Amino acid sequence: MESWDIIITLLIIAGFLFFLSAIIALYWAAKNGQFESIEKGARVVFDEDEPEGVEMDAFPQSKPKKQKNHS
Amino acid sequence: MDTTADTELNKSEGVTERVTLSKIDQSMKWAGIFFVASSVVWLMIGTIFALIASIKLHNPNFLASLEFFTFGRSRSAHLNAMIFGWANNAAFAVALWIMARLCKSAVRHGGLLLIAGIVWNIGVTIGVFGILTGGLTSVEWLEMPVAVTPILALAYIMIGVWSVVAFVHRQTGHVYVSQWYVLGGTFWFPWLYVIALVMILMVPARGVVQPITNWWFAHNVLGLWLTPIGLAAAYYMIPKVIGKPIYSYYLSLMGFWTLALFYNWAGIHHLIGGPIPIWLQTAGSVASVMMTIPVIVTGINHHMTAVGNASAVWRSPTLRFVVFGAISYTLTSLIGSAMALREVNEVTHFTHFTVGHAHHGVYAFFTMIMFGSIYFMMPRLLHKEWPSANLIYIHFWTTALGITGYVVALTIGGWIQGIQMNNPEIAFLDVVQNTVPWLTARTIFGVCITIGHIAFFIHFFWMLIGKTQPLNEGPTLLQRESDA
Numbered sequence: 001m002e003s004w005d006i007i008i009t010l011l012i013i014a015g016f017l018f019f020l021s022a023i024i025a026l027y028w029a030a031k032n033g034q035f036e037s038i039e040k041g042a043r044v045v046f047d048e049d050e051p052e053g054v055e056m057d058a059f060p061q062s063k064p065k066k067q068k069n070h071s
Numbered sequence: 072m073d074t075t076a077d078t079e080l081n082k083s084e085g086v087t088e089r090v091t092l093s094k095i096d097q098s099m100k101w102a103g104i105f106f107v108a109s110s111v112v113w114l115m116i117g118t119i120f121a122l123i124a125s126i127k128l129h130n131p132n133f134l135a136s137l138e139f140f141t142f143g144r145s146r147s148a149h150l151n152a153m154i155f156g157w158a159n160n161a162a163f164a165v166a167l168w169i170m171a172r173l174c175k176s177a178v179r180h181g182g183l184l185l186i187a188g189i190v191w192n193i194g195v196t197i198g199v200f201g202i203l204t205g206g207l208t209s210v211e212w213l214e215m216p217v218a219v220t221p222i223l224a225l226a227y228i229m230i231g232v233w234s235v236v237a238f239v240h241r242q243t244g245h246v247y248v249s250q251w252y253v254l255g256g257t258f259w260f261p262w263l264y265v266i267a268l269v270m271i272l273m274v275p276a277r278g279v280v281q282p283i284t285n286w287w288f289a290h291n292v293l294g295l296w297l298t299p300i301g302l303a304a305a306y307y308m309i310p311k312v313i314g315k316p317i318y319s320y321y322l323s324l325m326g327f328w329t330l331a332l333f334y335n336w337a338g339i340h341h342l343i344g345g346p347i348p349i350w351l352q353t354a355g356s357v358a359s360v361m362m363t364i365p366v367i368v369t370g371i372n373h374h375m376t377a378v379g380n381a382s383a384v385w386r387s388p389t390l391r392f393v394v395f396g397a398i399s400y401t402l403t404s405l406i407g408s409a410m411a412l413r414e415v416n417e418v419t420h421f422t423h424f425t426v427g428h429a430h431h432g433v434y435a436f437f438t439m440i441m442f443g444s445i446y447f448m449m450p451r452l453l454h455k456e457w458p459s460a461n462l463i464y465i466h467f468w469t470t471a472l473g474i475t476g477y478v479v480a481l482t483i484g485g486w487i488q489g490i491q492m493n494n495p496e497i498a499f500l501d502v503v504q505n506t507v508p509w510l511t512a513r514t515i516f517g518v519c520i521t522i523g524h525i526a527f528f529i530h531f532f533w534m535l536i537g538k539t540q541p542l543n544e545g546p547t548l549l550q551r552e553s554d555a
Contacts, residue, residue: 003274004276007269008276011266011269011270029246035324038324040245041247042316044173044243044247045173045247045307045311045316047092047175049092049093050311052314052315053314054314056312056314057388057390058386058387059387059460059463
């Protein structure tokens with residue numbers, strides 16, 4: 001039974017540290033300015049290789065409607 | 072602020088040249104191929120066990136003479152092959168790839184990642200074999216023989232480290248919401264797994280602490296591992312393919328932090344009415360209902376982004392699957408919150424309703440998003456086109472209709488079963504027999520899903536092995552053919 005007491009104590013300490021890491025992550029994010037300039041942050045999925053405003057994926061035979069109208 | 076962080080990073084690393092996406096894709100190539108190929112093989116294995124288990128429920132004589140395929144074994148083999156074989160391998164591939172791309176950081180030491188992946192798959196193989204030969208434990212979601220679990224824990228940590236390495240070496244200032252989700256998921260899963268192993272199997276806790284730990288673990292594998300990875304992929308794929316940023320980025324960040332706060336409490340709702348402290352059950356119900364906040368927030372985001380661009384969604388093989396998954400996420404989560412209310416739980420507990428709900432989450436939400444992500448990822452890793460649009464259509468329609476029918480059948484059948492079980496006038500055996508039509512329907516829809524999986528299996532290995540003409544250089548594959 002004693003070994004169980006030791007293990008549960010270790011787990012509780014580990015759990016506390018784990019919880020603490022989440023708080024530190026949130027604190028870091030706020031301090032680091034992660035919650036500022038939100039609109040800019042939303043655009044980090046795009047870059048020069050795969051830019052904003054370009055559809056990246058379509059079935060071969062289906063053309064975007066806009067292109068059809070233009071042609 | 073972002074730009075200063077960028078330049079500082081560049082200075083400290085002495086890096087000035089831009090890491091292109093195709094370079095990152097190239098660095099992930101072999102590990103990515105390995106993870107996806109193993110996940111597809113596990114998907115097929117899991118599907119076969121699913122069919123066997125499903126048929127046995129309305130036709131008990133099916134394969135009855137084979138001890139390897141008793142219901143208990145084939146059902147557990149199905150679950151473990153799907154979760155640890157299919158879902159985890161697919162999640163590793165997609166999550167690490169998205170992480171590397173968003174961090175603008177090529178995957179370092181891809182060979183080591185590959186070895187870790189091989190160790191993981193050896194572990195799962197031994198585990199599933201152990202289940203089939205009767206070495207399974209009696210703990211749901213932890214059925215694999217205890218001896219194999221340290222291998223899995225170690226392999227997981229070896230793989231999960233790559234998301235942290237990518238994050239540490241990131242070349243971008245802003246941490247996108249998908250990166251938060253991937254980091255969260257890769258931190259949470261090993262913690263869940265190790266705690267559950269220690270407290271249930273290695274140094275077993277006494278009495279009801281075991282089921283409490285069990286459901287905390289099992290529900291959180293879905294909520295704190297598969298859900299974050301599925302949402303990370305959705306938050307990446309939807310804006311990426313449409314070419315427009317997410318509807319409200321502010322809400323998406325709020326969704327992540329509220330999920331982190333509430334989800335880990337929710338698993339206890341599996342034990343409502345059980346012999347555990349009432350306050351714990353209430354805490355589980357409250358947390359489950361609080362989950363409506365991240366769910367609605369995420370739902371608004373995904374749907375408002377997709378709705379204005381419905382034609383683009385329909386044109387894209389990737390987004391068909393991903394948006395189907397995103398819609399399912401909203402539905403299944405709201406149903407799940409409702410199921411955690413005591414009045415509803417009195418009916419749905421111990422019925423097929425729960426089974427339908429579990430598949431709604433893991434299949435209609437997570438698996439569909441992984442299918443979509445793989446359709447987007449593989450052409451970029453292989454620099455090849457998917458060979459056949461028809462196989463993608465078959466895959467989409469069979470799985471989408473199959474899982475919808477599956478969930479509807481078990482939801483209705485399970486609800487009737489629950490009402491009848493609560494009625495003392497109806498004999499138990501009659502209740503069981505009344506479920507047979509619904510279970511038969513499940514098998515039929517399961518066959519439908521299986522057809523889709525076969526199409527996907529053939530398509531994937533056809534693409535991998537076959538000689539397809541690379542259409543164009545650059546990462547906009549699948550789109551270029553329409554221009555040609």
